[in-house]
Structures are given as C-alpha cells and as structure tokens.
Amino acid sequence: MLPIAWLQLTxxxxxxxxxxxxxxxxxxxxxxxxxxxxxLYASALGPHNSINGELVLVNSTYQTIFSMKGFSRxxxxxxxxxxxxxxxxxxxxxxxxxxxxxxxxxxxxxxxGIDPVxxxxxxxxxxxxxxxxxEIDRVLFDRASRPEYGAIETLFQQNPALEVEVxxxxxxxxxxxxxxxxxxxxxxxxxxxxxxxRIFKNRDPxxxxxxxxxxxxxxxxxxxxxxxxxxxxxxxxxxxxxxxxNMERDYWANSTGIGFIFSLGVxxxxxxxxxxxxxxxxxxxSDHLPEYATLKAMGxxxxxxxxxxxxxxxxxxxxxxxxxxxxxxxxxxxxxxSTFLPIYMTVSRALNLxxxxxxxxxxxxxxxxxxLRDADPADVFN
Amino acid sequence: xKPDSIVSIRQLNYTFGQGKLKRNxxxxxxxxxxxGEIAMIEGPSGSGKTTLLTLIGALRSLQNGxxxxxxxxxxxxxxxxxxRVRRGIxxxxxxxNLLSFLTAKQNVWMxxxxxxxxTKNEAENRAKSILSAVGLGDRLNDYPxxxxxxxKQRVAIARALVSRxxxxxxxxxxxxxxxxxxxxxxxxxxxxxxxxxxxxxxxxHDARIVDIADRVLYLEDGRLTRDEKNHN
Numbered sequence: 001m002l003p004i005a006w007l008q009l010t011x012x013x014x015x016x017x018x019x020x021x022x023x024x025x026x027x028x029x030x031x032x033x034x035x036x037x038x039x040l041y042a043s044a045l046g047p048h049n050s051i052n053g054e055l056v057l058v059n060s061t062y063q064t065i066f067s068m069k070g071f072s073r074x075x076x077x078x079x080x081x082x083x084x085x086x087x088x089x090x091x092x093x094x095x096x097x098x099x100x101x102x103x104x105x106x107x108x109x110x111x112x113g114i115d116p117v118x119x120x121x122x123x124x125x126x127x128x129x130x131x132x133x134x135e136i137d138r139v140l141f142d143r144a145s146r147p148e149y150g151a152i153e154t155l156f157q158q159n160p161a162l163e164v165e166v167x168x169x170x171x172x173x174x175x176x177x178x179x180x181x182x183x184x185x186x187x188x189x190x191x192x193x194x195x196x197x198r199i200f201k202n203r204d205p206x207x208x209x210x211x212x213x214x215x216x217x218x219x220x221x222x223x224x225x226x227x228x229x230x231x232x233x234x235x236x237x238x239x240x241x242x243x244x245x246n247m248e249r250d251y252w253a254n255s256t257g258i259g260f261i262f263s264l265g266v267x268x269x270x271x272x273x274x275x276x277x278x279x280x281x282x283x284x285x286s287d288h289l290p291e292y293a294t295l296k297a298m299g300x301x302x303x304x305x306x307x308x309x310x311x312x313x314x315x316x317x318x319x320x321x322x323x324x325x326x327x328x329x330x331x332x333x334x335x336x337x338s339t340f341l342p343i344y345m346t347v348s349r350a351l352n353l354x355x356x357x358x359x360x361x362x363x364x365x366x367x368x369x370x371x372l373r374d375a376d377p378a379d380v381f382n
Numbered sequence: 383x384k385p386d387s388i389v390s391i392r393q394l395n396y397t398f399g400q401g402k403l404k405r406n407x408x409x410x411x412x413x414x415x416x417x418g419e420i421a422m423i424e425g426p427s428g429s430g431k432t433t434l435l436t437l438i439g440a441l442r443s444l445q446n447g448x449x450x451x452x453x454x455x456x457x458x459x460x461x462x463x464x465x466r467v468r469r470g471i472x473x474x475x476x477x478x479n480l481l482s483f484l485t486a487k488q489n490v491w492m493x494x495x496x497x498x499x500x501t502k503n504e505a506e507n508r509a510k511s512i513l514s515a516v517g518l519g520d521r522l523n524d525y526p527x528x529x530x531x532x533x534k535q536r537v538a539i540a541r542a543l544v545s546r547x548x549x550x551x552x553x554x555x556x557x558x559x560x561x562x563x564x565x566x567x568x569x570x571x572x573x574x575x576x577x578x579x580x581x582x583x584x585x586x587h588d589a590r591i592v593d594i595a596d597r598v599l600y601l602e603d604g605r606l607t608r609d610e611k612n613h614n
Contacts, residue, residue, distance in 0.1 A: 001495060002484070002491060002492065002495065004481075004484075006497060007483050007484060008483045008489070010479075011483035011485075011525075064478070151566075273427045287481070288481070288483075290477065290479050291479055291480070291481045291482065293479075294473070294475065294479040294481075295481075295492065296468075297439065297441055297473050298468065298469070298473060298492070298493060298496065299465055299466075299468040299469030299471075299496050300496065301465055304520075307410040324587055377439075377468075378436045378441040
C-alpha cells in the first residue's frame with residue numbers, strides 16, 4: 001500500500017513546516033504551563049514533603065504555611081502519651097525581613113525554627129549542619145532563594161563568617177540547603193527554635209505553627225490518626241503528611257487564581273494547536289476534493305479516505321510534538337538553572353503531552369472529516 | 383438481457399429535484415453494451431449524458447427501472463455492492479484528476495492497489511509497462527504538475543486501464559486537449575481497450591473522434607433518439 005497520508009503531507013513542504021511549527025508552538029505552550037504549574041506546586045510543597053514524621057498537628061484554620069495561626073505546644077506534647085506515638089517535635093514558621101547584605105534592601109523571607117536535636121525537616125544538608133545550629137544566632141540559608149536576597153553563597157565562600165540582618169537582629173550564615181522559591185516565599189532560612197524566638201522577639205514561645213508526630217515503626221498511620229483525633233481540641237487538626245501537602249496545593253490551585261490561570265494556559269495551547277491542525281487538514285481536503293472523489297469513483301471506500309485523514313493527523317501530531325518536546329526541554333533547563341524552580345521533563349509528562357497532542361490532532365481530523373463528505377464521486381464527471 | 387452484455391439498461395428514468403421543481407433528466411432509456419464494444423454518446427449539454435454515465439458507474443443511486451453492470455442489478459444495490467462494481471470500471475474524466483502528490487507511476491498504482499491479487503513486483507511491472515504503452519516510459523517518477531495536459535490525460539488513461547477493467551467510462555476525455563493530443567489520447571484508449579477486451583462508453587461533444595467508435599448513440603432531452611452502427 002502506498003503511504004498516501006505521508007506522501008500527501010510531505011509533498012507540500014511549506015504547508016508541512018507551518019503545521020509542524022504550529023503544533024510545536026502549541027506543545028511548548030502546554031509544556032511550559034504544566035511545567036511551571038507543577039514546579040511551583042513542588043516548591044510550595046517542599047517543606048511539607050520534607051517533614052520528618054508521619055503526622056502533623058496544625059491549627060484548624062490551616063490553609064497554607066505562608067500564613068499560619070499557631071496553637072499551644074502543650075497540645076502537641078500531650079500526644080506523647082498516646083500508644084504508637086514515638087515522639088513529637090514542634091516547629092515555628094514565620095515571615096521575617098531579610099536585609100540584603102550587598103545593597104541593604106529588605107525582603108520578606110520564610111523562617112523555619114526547628115529543634116536541632118529533633119529536626120522536623122528532613123533535608124540532607126540540614127541534617128549535616130545541625131550541630132552548627134545549636135549555637136545561638138546561626139542560620140542555614142536556602143540557596144534556591146531569589147537573588148534579591150543577595151548572593152549569599154558567593155559571599156559566604158569569600159567570608160565564612162558572613163553576617164546578615166534578619167528582623168534587625170544580626171545572624172551568622174553557617175550553611176546552605178535547597179528548598180526553592182515559590183508563590184509567596186521567595187526565600188527560606190532555617191534556624192534553631194531558640195534563634196527563631198530571638199528573631200521574632202514578640203512571639204509567645206508557647207505558640208507553635210506545626211507539630212510533627214513521629215510514629216513507632218509498624219504503626220498504621222490511619223489508625224494512629226484516628227486515635228489522636230480523640231485527644232485534640234477543635235482548634236487543631238491532625239493531618240498525614242500527604243494531607244498536609246494536599247491542603248497546601250489545594251489552596252494555591254483553588255483559593256487563588258493560580259490553578260485557574262495555568263489550566264487556562266494549557267487550554268489555550270490546546271485550542272491553538274487544534275485550530276492550526278484543523279486548518280491544515282481542512283485545506284488539504286478541500287484542495288484534493290476532486291482527487292478524493294476520483295478515488296471513491298475508482299472503488300476506494302469512504303473508510304479508506306477517513307483512515308488517510310486520521311493518519312495525517314497522527315503524523316502531524318508526532319512531527320510537531322518532537323520539536324515541541326525539544327524546545328520545552330531546553331526551556332526547562334534554562335528555567336531551572338536561572339530560577340531554581342524544580343522544573344523537570346518527566347517521562348509521564350512527556351507521554352501525557354504526546355497523548356494530548358494526538359487527541360488534539362484527532363479532534364481536528366474528526367472535524368475536517370465532515371469536509372470529506374463533499375467529495376461526491378457523481379460530481380467529478382463535469 | 384443479452385448474454386454477452388456488459389451493461390444492460392431497461393426502462394430507466396431519472397429525475398432531479400422535488401415537487402414542482404421536479405425535472406426529468408433521463409426517460410425510458412433502453413441500452414445494451416456488448417463486451418468489447420466501443421460506444422459513444424453524443425448530445426447537447428444538459429441532455430443527461432453525464433447523469434447516465436454516473437448511473438452506469440454506480441456513482442449515483444437508481445430511482446427506478448433496471449440497470450445491470452457485469453450482470454449485477456444496481457437498483458437498490460448496497461454501498462458494498464456499488465463499491466465492488468466501481469472497482470471493475472476504469473474512469474477517465476474531462477479533468478485528469480490525478481493525485482497531485484503522487485508520481486505518474488504511483489497514480490497508476492493507486493488503481494492496482496484495489497486488486498490485491500498482484501504482488502508488489504507484478505504491480506510495479508504492470509504500472510511501468512502501461513506507462514510505456516502510453517508513451518511515458520521515461521516520465522514514471524514525474525509529478526502531474528510537471529506534465530503537459532496531454533501527458534496527464536495519458537497517465538489517467540493508464541490508471542483507468544491498468545487493472546484491465548471490463549468497462550471504461552470516459553467523460554469528455556478530449557475536452558481540455560488540443561485536437562492533436564485529443565486524437566492521440568483517444569486512439570491510445572481504443573488500442574488498449576482492444577488489447578484487454580474492455581468495452582468503452584465515451585460521452586463527448588467532439589465530432590473529430592467519432593470514427594473510433596463501433597456505435598454512436600444520441601441523447602436528446604433525456605431520451606435515446608438514435609443508435610447507429612459506425613461504418614468507418
């Protein structure tokens with residue numbers, strides 16, 4: 001069998017190139033949208049996913065860690081008595097003013113106050129530097145913070161005794177970790193609980209933001225959660241680590257415009273691709289109407305022409321997808337190196353987008369098929 | 383129906399339109415076309431020639447009467463049955479209607495592809511030899527847009543005849559050609575049809591090519607008014 005679809009597409013190089021460019025563009029648009037969306041979620045959920053425990057206790061109004069109400073840490077310590085709970089540890093979270101040591105400008109930064117003996121955040125570089133945090137007025141800085149906080153890591157290499165000002169309190173930077181900037185925290189630092197209280201002078205030490213609960217090994221998380229549920233008061237709630245992260249994600253996805261904007265972006269990319277492919281297929285069909293009708297007269301079935309059109313759609317999808325994937329990959333690299341956003345081309349995302357591209361092209365093909373009905377073999381004889 | 387008829391038409395009427403706009407295009411057509419016969423239908427435009435051709439070619443549904451092609455009744459025939467009839471017919475159109483994105487050889491191939499019994503080599507050889515027979519042995523890989531009008535029509539003839547159809551339907555095959563290439567094209571058609579034993583039904587205005595036919599029919603206002611043996 002002659003590969004009619006292929007021959008027809010490749011005969012007109014300019015049209016083919018236009019189609020490929022259009023589909024690639026649509027793919028890049030969609031890749032960038034989904035890439036940024038999941039990267040921003042991933043970095044917003046960085047702290048949640050680093051929690052060193054199975055369950056967390058938070059204020060019942062919790063939606064996002066960027067604006068948390070505290071609760072009494074006695075609530076948390078009471079839970080030690082429950083069977084299956086191995087240990088609990090509190091964490092303070094707050095927004096502080098970080099002064100850029102290079103130019104003196106201030107910027108809001110997210111601060112995590114952890115117990116250096118029982119760290120609530122499970123990050124490799126934090127574990128390694130815990131002993132340095134036991135001294136007062138020492139902080140670990142997130143190297144993935146935005147550059148507006150200053151080139152802290154470079155400065156640190158030049159001067160290991162680097163001092164910075166946080167909430168007008170002098171602090172020494174003693175190490176680095178990587179968490180990443182996200183929607184509202186453009187930077188992070190970690191310090192000991194004692195240092196935290198020195199930075200946030202007016203805070204009540206009794207009020208903590210997150211209580212991390214470490215279960216004994218072999219204890220069922222869901223059962224433990226239900227057991228704990230009985231002990232806590234209504235101003236707090238108990239969440240698994242996944243629920244903790246999911247609530248945060250839901251907040252950004254639904255309570256803010258962010259989720260909507262990204263979905264809209266993907267949808268627009270999809271529409272752009274749809275229209276471009278439809279245009280190409282439609283004009284292919286209209287240009288070849290008499291020839292198609294001739295094929296019908298010769299004894300080709302309608303289904304044969306339909307198959308040709310679908311094949312064209314799928315060939316276009318794949319040919320357009322590949323450069324789209326390449327360009328997006330490059331854009332991801334570029335974004336990652338320049339912004340520290342955890343934006344990666346994953347196999348599942350690449351496959352999803354391929355599927356979406358094929359669906360996009362097939363829908364276009366299905367609409368263009370209606371034009372095929374105009375190929376009436378009885379009209380060719382004129 | 384005569385035993386060696388390729389086409390047999392009885393009491394065929396055909397109308398266009400509905401209600402008050404209803405118009406008879408063909409009335410009381412009776413016609414038998416013998417195997418190997420070359421017949422020409424002449425008549426003024428609007429006389430129903432093309433409609434008759436499309437009915438015989440199973441490209442239109444019959445309304446009443448009887449029309450048998452290859453002994454198959456087309457009145458009430460299903461889509462599958464009509465497709466099968468179409469595959470036994472070679473078509474030549476006024477506009478060549480070659481697929482612009484296929485070479486001369488590939489265009490001829492499109493017709494052979496419908497007949498699965500051929501191997502790839504046989505099909506290749508057949509396509510080559512018929513293109514040589516129409517004088518295009520050196521243009522096998524040329525695309526239609528690089529061929530002249532006469533050459534394109536010769537490719538179309540090769541495409542129509544390569545599968546050795548029992549019946550060839552030609553609609554004004556010379557209309558878009560000058561008289562010299564028109565003449566060449568019709569003679570090629572005649573020669574190949576004789577070689578393969580195909581019957582040909584040609585609809586034409588072109589008086590210059592009447593002499594190739596065994597038989598000339600006249601259609602006026604949808605009626606066959608004359609049916610003459612040609613004695614050239």
